[in-house]
Amino acid sequence: MIWVARIFSTSIGKKQLMAVTGILFLVFLTTHLLGNLSIYGGIEAFNAYAEHLHALGKLLVVAEVGLVVALIIHVTLAIILFFENRKARPIKYAVDKSGGGGRTLSSQTMPFTGLLILAFVGLHLANLSHHIVDQTNRTIFQIAYEVFANKGILIFYLASMVVVGLHVRHGLWSAFQTIGANHPKYMPFIEWLSIFFAVIVAVGFGSLPLAILALK
């Protein structure tokens, strides 16, 4: 097992763990969005989706544990890499200018959008997780409606989806690059997919609270 520790304590090894866990979150985002789009089928469809999901039982628990482990890995490594990178340039440039076509708003804000997403996930679970919120007397639609009726929370949710979009925009193609999947045949598609997926996530998830509010 020593070789495992040796590989994943290197700079590339750490980044590849970041990439793999990141891709896992992208898969999760896709399924989470697809499921929640059931709101556009009406209140019954939405409640039925939630019931079917919870009926998965053990399978759901396995997925949840997997996501929590991935989250711990992703965040821990992000913090380590962030401080290592700061240490690598102890004296900053007086003039720090990009040559253009390199860093983007999204790539430069990854640590900060990441932290914001972490805060959002905390609030989101506290608001809506079936482990935390009692669902015996209320349907998931009623719970969600009450949450989003609070203007402050609604705005935080909408802003958070833009933040998630920003994180995904750099994260998606970056993950492919880091695991070594960069080829002239498909890299242009992956770069395009990064932007497309970011917009879909921001607009798709962002529309859900509004759809819920519109349905009462």
Place this chain on the structure above:
Amino acid sequence: MSGKNINLTLKIWRQNSPEDRGRWEIFQAKDISTEASFLEMLDIVNEQLALAGKEPVAFDHDCREGICGTCGCAVNGRPHGPDRETTLCQLHMRRFQEGDTLVIEPYRARAFPVIKDLVVDRSAFDGVIQAGGFVSVNTGQAQDANNLPVPRDDAERAMDAAACIGCGACVAACPNAAAMLFVSAKVSHLAVLPQGRTEAARRALSMVAQMDAAGFGNCTNHKECEVECPKGISISNIARLNREFIKAGLASKE
């Protein structure tokens, strides 16, 4: 082709030794021909400093024809100055305007300590090369050319990576001071050729270990290195290094 002369204000980082804290000094570069190269402009300024009994500005240079990788510092925040795929020695003063202010500072990275003024110690790169940037061959009679068939595309890709002159602009440009473009170019130009495959796994692991030990940062795919590389090395080499690394780590005996 006739040039004109321009006047510039130079804000240059001065540092007497690695231990010195360093400071900024302002110089007026007067009557500089736009046909002078950037380093010739520094030569002119240094000559005036020497005549005035002051210490000239130390900067690195050797070939002055863009092939050795010795020159380089940040000009207005850009390693090797504002031109694409151009080393500092190949940058010309016609790129600048009358009255411009140029901020000239050394490459900033923990792994590249400043020796004096604009000169940095890039021996961390030598350490990476020593860790695996070679192929072991038997001595004796040279092999017949074309004994080992190499597809043309592979040869081209190897040559593209081998164009790296090891100047350190990638580290300088990277917001994380990562050396991935350099290391990936050195791994790639051997990894795509049959001669380099034998030691490929060991090479990837030991060069990456040495890179980490030298105190470079971690790549976060900002692509700044590719933008500033005077030889136009592509970040697809970084992906190849990532591939070589994971292959070596998970599927080799190393």
